[in-house]
Amino acid sequence: MSAQAFERIAASPYARRLARERGISLAGRRGSGPNGRIVAADLAAMVLPAAVAAPAEPPAAAPPVVSQAELAQVSPAPMKEAAPQRSISGFATGLDLSLLRALLPTIVDVAPDVTIDDLVLKAIGRALRVADLPVETIDWRDKAAAVQAIIPRADGLAPSRIAALRSGTETDAARGASIIVSRIRQDGLRPVTAALDPNVPIRLTLAVAEADIAEALIVFDEAEITDAAAAQFLAALRDCLAVPLRLLV
């Protein structure tokens, strides 16, 4: 029953919260508390690992237990190597999910595992096709739920199949370029920037928890995707969500 047997991270809830808010990974770390438990005071000594993308959320207000000076050590992520210069553009919009949410209860008996995310993924697939973007797969990243999954862009997939791929009960080999879809489980936040991984031409950030309106941001590499195509993608996604019947045709 040792903690190591499950490779679990011993951290206080408050330390976890601070790490979450600051985009700090606690994996592989030990803290100063009992059994190596990471406590809030330990976070002052931690910095952002370079490999992790900068968080989309604005940094949280400094909690009183950590001084501003300590926080200053934590927040800026020193980049060890400059990324190759890319020309990045972005668009943002609000997406109305209310009709999609209303749809869920009507299919729960036949597709109990399908969530709003799966319907959104299907809509993304449709929008990718409409805009004819050069990506083959959707790289789904849901940090709050600790889920990362690769899903084919094919909009013909059944929502239940998408759910299985998303939750990892089924897998599909990754092929070609991806769109990163970064899912933030928070209402009332408007994402304003996001980093593009190397070799990824476009990234969509979706911020929504329970609300009907999801805040969406796309950033994309102008060298690979035109403004017009990106705008068409976002508009198609918005239209698809607003009229879910479009998903059927």
Next chain:
Amino acid sequence: MSVQVSRPSAGSRRAGSEQKTHNLPAGLTADAMIELYESMVLLRKFETVAQMACRKGETPGFFHLYIGQEATAVGICAHLRRSDWVTSTHRGHGHALAKGMSPDILMAELYGRVDGCCGGRGGTMHLYDRSIGLFGTNGIVAAGISHAVGAGISARTRGTDDIGVAFFGDGATNHGGFHESLNFAGIMRAPALLVCENNLYATATPLATATLNPEIASKAAAYGIPGVAVDGNDVIAVYEAAGAAVARARSGKGPTLFEAKTYRTVGHHEGDHVTGTYRTQAEVDEWLARDPIKLYRRRLLEDFALVADDELDAIDARIDAIVQHALEFARNSPEPDPATVGLHIYADPINPADALVQAAPAATRTQSWLDAVRDGIAEEMRRDPNLIYFGEGTGERGGTFAHTKGLWTEFGPERMIDTPISEQGFTGAAIGAAATGARAIADLMFADFMFEAAGQIVLQGSKLRYMSNGQMNAPFVVRVGAGTVRSAGPHHSGTYHPVWAHIPGLIVCMPATPADAKGLMKTALRAGDPVIMLEPKALFASKGEVPTGEHLVPFGVARIARPGRDITIAAAGQIVHRALEAAEKLAARGIEAEVIDLRTIMPLDVDTIAASVARTHRLLVADEGYGPFGVGGEIAQAINELAFDDLDAPVGRVHTEAMSHPLAPTLERAMIVDAERIVAAAEGVIAGRPLLPRRWYSIGGQPAAANASAPAVADPVKAAPEAPKAVVQAVIGEGEAITMPFGDLTISEGTIVRWLKAAGDPVQAGDLVAEIETDKAVVEIEAPVAGTLGPIEQDVGAVVPMGGRIGSVIGGK
């Protein structure tokens, strides 16, 4: 007289029967005689229909039917007004109908429907109807007797001549609730009628096997009140005897024990065998031949010749229609909405409006705890002339702790009621009074004694609002001294607040300052729910600043007694002060603790604790109650739910060790919560390793963990008796010390009133040398040995702690 059954009245029917009235029993007109018949038939036919509904499985729960006993309820209730209160038993449908409940709403209640008298919350054994003066049928044997006594006292307090009437069975007469209530009713000359329906069996136990004195009416002699026994199957006999007893109660002469000898001709409950193992068919048949309705019908037709057979048949047919209507009404009434299940647990809002008024900053004065609370009670008694105070020795004596000093003088014995030592009896009466328009304090002296009244508090007072669907409430206050003080021992040291906070419907207060004690008491005396007011005995001698103006403190609003940034310590009552001491010790080590004074245990202000934890990220609960299933566990879970992401360490708890309070001071110190234990527990939380409580016994479990033993034992320095300063003073100085004597548990100091000898006077051992005065008494001080009185060390007027030196005898022996 009137029979208050709300149904179409037969009216004046028999023009030709007036010439017969000279044969009628005293006080009864021909119409009234017919109405008695009609009432009995209603009770019988109603029960018969209810029985069938029960057998068909249409009604939830189970019934105890009144069949066979109708003459008693009808004969007695014929004397009653709507404004008289009746309390009843598990077999109470008949009492409800006879007191005037509509058969429709009664049947709907039996069906658990929304149109029932209690909206389906009560049911057969919990029928309440304020509009007709039905203070409940009752699932607890003997529980309603004290309510009727209290209702009678309430009526007298409010200046009416209404009375309380209790119905109970022979089974109740061996119960403490009967004895305590009859004695209390007697000594109070309560306007009450106490009706025992002796149907010979307590469920299946024959009365003669349950007592060596089965003549129930004769038991009245034990309480110095009249007892009468009548044939309970003869409605006229019941009516006539009850008339005298009711008149006696209304005229202020006091209660009567009224025994109606009767018989139920059905099983104990519906579904139970009619005879069972405890009675024979022959016996049942004998009583069936004496069926009260059959007997009375024959008398109406033959003895009084008041009415013709077909006229009575017409009445029967009309009652059939009424009962059938009730059945249809019940069947068609909707089931209660599950969304309403949480209504009527407490008043909503739980605080009286006055308590939520933000008082402007006002002048204060320094007052002792007991004086502050006493003033609060006096203010409320002046404000509400219907507020009465029940307690043992709280009248002219001024209370065991001198906590009601002066109230008897101002408010008199009618409102400051000295009770016998019968906690169940007078707490039940307090509930009865509080539910019927008066307000009552039940002063049970020590928190430990509340268990003597626990059934009344938990099963009656706390549930009344809910059972009655919000029609009734019992705004009474249980006032007790609580907690450890100076080796009070196993039966005088407990707080037990988690026990009461566990019960829905109760408010539990445990103040820490004189101002809060007064303010919460005043709020309690204006609130709508039962309040358990636990005043820590250890704080009775404390003093504090108390606002001079109107001062109410709301329930469920905690106070930050000391701000801090590193750890939150939540506490209540005297432990707040131990936590403040601990905070000072922690501050010396660089740890700033925030101390929260909970003030009330129920409602529990978890929001204030959670907000504090959001600042400090660590929480320790320090509480005088026992730990298992206690305040620490409750708050820890609340913080899990509300502030999990704010916790940087597991929540810690430090409680009084879960064991009886020992007498020996070294043992007592080893089990109570003190500042040192709080410091140790706080340091454990800060280190991320809360101290484990001493484990209760579990099969195969480990004995107490290493750090579970009380610090007092682990640390011999601390275990050494703490020498009170006063004792130190006493040893120092020349000669044989004369000291301020130790007195009462809760008295900490005394004042020198006068010296009877002068310095240099010769004294013999035992000579009176001085008089001192405490909050409770004037005490004479004797010379401890013969010799010469030394210098006067404390002048007249000086306040000296118990054990403190005031002078000496020199050259003794």
